Amino acid sequence: MNEAPTAVKLNLAGNLLSITWADGDASQYGGPYLRHMCPCAECRGHSPGEKEPPSWQAVRDVRVTSVRAVGTYALQFDLTDGHSTGIYSYGWLRAACPSKREDCDATGRPTGHIDIPGPTTPGSATPGSDKPEGTTPV
Numbered sequence: 001m002n003e004a005p006t007a008v009k010l011n012l013a014g015n016l017l018s019i020t021w022a023d024g025d026a027s028q029y030g031g032p033y034l035r036h037m038c039p040c041a042e043c044r045g046h047s048p049g050e051k052e053p054p055s056w057q058a059v060r061d062v063r064v065t066s067v068r069a070v071g072t073y074a075l076q077f078d079l080t081d082g083h084s085t086g087i088y089s090y091g092w093l094r095a096a097c098p099s100k101r102e103d104c105d106a107t108g109r110p111t112g113h114i115d116i117p118g119p120t121t122p123g124s125a126t127p128g129s130d131k132p133e134g135t136t137p138v
């Protein structure tokens, strides 16, 4: 099966990579998605499960600035967080099409599942009752 796409387009303004596959299917990948899914050893470790991928929250502002073909089998991207070591094979990209996932929309934009913690203020945790009971001075 020929996995190579018939068209690869990078929409810089939309931060969106569009791929049209040989069988007419099309996939779209947002910049944060590509960063989140980066298949390189630095992000994934050398064996499955060795490393957690960067969180959605950590990558949500990442943009794709350029795309280039690697041989005839893969794409490589320059990302605004300086990361460019991932080699995304066409077979991998096809399997990773974000429309198959539930934690992002069809373009790989994370949906509302990102927990964004507020600033942590030391000492602002709900205090328990610090008063010793039964010691009210008379």
Ligand SMILES: [Zn+2]
Pocket: 038, 039, 040, 041, 042, 043, 044, 083, 085, 086
């Ligand atoms: Zn990586």
